[in-house]
């Protein structure tokens with residue numbers, strides 16, 4: 788997730804409606820009734836996303852050797868600070884990148900940055916679970932496609948639109 792860089796950014800805070808509550812409650816019912824199936828499906832999703840998770844663990848592990856920190860939140864392992872922050876700053880627009888998701892790992896600038904964008908990054912984790920090894924090719928091809936059709940490379944990418952729409956995050960002009 789990147790921070791907005793223009794003053795005209797609009798921040799939306801939609802309330803989660805009954806629809807989301809109903810979906811959530813149905814998922815909880817399924818979890819309670821079929822714990823074995825739920826666990827197996829979760830393991831399949833973890834394995835499917837694991838190539839990127841391994842890359843995240845490698846970068847995060849190296850970052851830990853240079854002052855970084857780690858913690859587990861939900862389904863994700865979050866790395867932040869120290870060498871992880873240094874790594875993020877080396878990426879294009881890295882100074883504006885609060886956090887970056889790789890499979891079930893999230894690399895963040897700071898613990899506060901991770902807290903700010905946790906729900907956004909959780910959508911990316913779900914996207915990795917859905918797309919598995921095809922996630923980054925699909926992500927970058929989507930960016931190229933939207934750019935070729937005159938839209939914004941990052942903010943109009945459907946993966947980012949989904950993550951921003953779900954948590955009501957910022958939308959640039």
Ligand SMILES: [Zn+2]
Nearest residue numbers: 788911947950
């Ligand atoms: Zn994002």
